[in-house]
Amino acid sequence: MSSAILQIDLDAVLANWRALDAASGPACETAAVVKADAYGLGAGRVAPALARAGVRRFFVALAEEGAALRQTLGEAVDIFVLSGHMAGDTETIGELGLTPMLNSLDQVTRHFEALPGAPFGVQLDTGMNRLGMEAGEWAAVAPIVLGAAPRLFLSHLACADEPEHPANAAQLTEFHRLTDGTAVPRSLAATGGVLLGRDYCFDLTRPGIGLYGGAPFAAARPVVRLSLPVVQVREVLAGETVGYGCTWRADEDSRIATVAAGYADGLMRTLSGKGTLWADGTPCPLVGRVSMDLITVDVTHLREVPEALDILCAEQGIEALASAAGTIGYEVLTALGPRYARHYIGGAG
Ligand SMILES: *Cc1c(COP(=O)(O)O)cnc(C)c1O
Numbered sequence: 001m002s003s004a005i006l007q008i009d010l011d012a013v014l015a016n017w018r019a020l021d022a023a024s025g026p027a028c029e030t031a032a033v034v035k036a037d038a039y040g041l042g043a044g045r046v047a048p049a050l051a052r053a054g055v056r057r058f059f060v061a062l063a064e065e066g067a068a069l070r071q072t073l074g075e076a077v078d079i080f081v082l083s084g085h086m087a088g089d090t091e092t093i094g095e096l097g098l099t100p101m102l103n104s105l106d107q108v109t110r111h112f113e114a115l116p117g118a119p120f121g122v123q124l125d126t127g128m129n130r131l132g133m134e135a136g137e138w139a140a141v142a143p144i145v146l147g148a149a150p151r152l153f154l155s156h157l158a159c160a161d162e163p164e165h166p167a168n169a170a171q172l173t174e175f176h177r178l179t180d181g182t183a184v185p186r187s188l189a190a191t192g193g194v195l196l197g198r199d200y201c202f203d204l205t206r207p208g209i210g211l212y213g214g215a216p217f218a219a220a221r222p223v224v225r226l227s228l229p230v231v232q233v234r235e236v237l238a239g240e241t242v243g244y245g246c247t248w249r250a251d252e253d254s255r256i257a258t259v260a261a262g263y264a265d266g267l268m269r270t271l272s273g274k275g276t277l278w279a280d281g282t283p284c285p286l287v288g289r290v291s292m293d294l295i296t297v298d299v300t301h302l303r304e305v306p307e308a309l310d311i312l313c314a315e316q317g318i319e320a321l322a323s324a325a326g327t328i329g330y331e332v333l334t335a336l337g338p339r340y341a342r343h344y345i346g347g348a349g
Pocket residue numbers: 033035082155156189190191192206207208209210
């Protein structure tokens with residue numbers, strides 16, 4: 001084993017999807033967000049497993065991601081593009097039958113002129129001020145756009161991971177105000193929104209991070225395990241230092257394992273001197289700086305040094321690693337680099 005192994009439990013992804021689907025109730029459909037290569041886990045394997053389990057609607061960020069997903073999944077699913085219909089996307093959207101979520105007057109014009117009659121949805125801004133038409137802009141185009149039969153109204157919550165935040169109720173009210181009385185299916189909730197309750201779920205939910213085991217879905221089954229091979233073990237005498245900048249000095253004679261992964265593989269440099277790796281359930285402190293391809297770990301207390309140390313495992317999930325690195329689970333997952341060998345388990349085929 002020379003490269004690190006990223007194990008991805010597709011059964012856990014499916015269990016998480018089913019749990020979120022159950023939470024939103026029988027009247028609401030649950031899609032899957034597989035943008036950024038399914039949050040770094042490999043849309044080529046994750047999306048087919050979800051489709052086999054019955055998922056019929058998928059969301060991606062970019063038309064190019066939608067094109068790749070169409071090749072993977074074929075014609076039987078709906079693929080929504082969150083960035084809408086950008087300049088240069090027309091051919092991809094038209095030929096592959098993607099559904100852009102139109103975000104602005106410019107995008108509405110582009111779509112209606114370039115692909116008249118082609119499916120689309122509408123993204124409305126209810127307060128996040130990132131994507132989507134604002135109330136005034138929407139009012140101006142609503143009669144024309146509604147006449148062209150949008151497939152979906154979508155808006156996105158800014159603070160869904162903080163249930164008490166007043167922005168949640170304010171955005172819910174605004175979404176009702178903009179969309180009540182139309183026959184168009186509606187979607188407001190991503191993972192956090194589903195957990196806010198059924199008022200937030202409308203016709204379709206769009207979980208991403210919850211499928212992959214991240215917060216705020218605290219009950220999620222963990223999906224990833226990351227084992228880093230030990231390249232070398234050395235004795236370091238009391239007073240000697242380890243790594244760039246000589247930032248860690250041994251208080252006593254120590255044994256240091258050098259493992260094969262670093263910040264080029266998405267293990268944030270902010271873990272320097274702070275992270276923990278695990279040897280079959282025993283914690284081992286990361287010492288010194290994280291370098292591009294290597295990490296050094298104090299294994300003095302281990303009776304035997306294993307062939308690999310885990311940095312994502314039962315003892316330390318993506319949220320625990322994220323908080324040690326000063327970031328969020330989303331960034332931990334999407335940073336996982338291309339050098340890991342991805343091993344998939346489960347997923348019914
Ligand atoms: C990324 C994204 C999602 C998925 O959000 P999670 O928090 O990962 O569940 C849903 N909708 C939009 C518009 C997004 O950008």
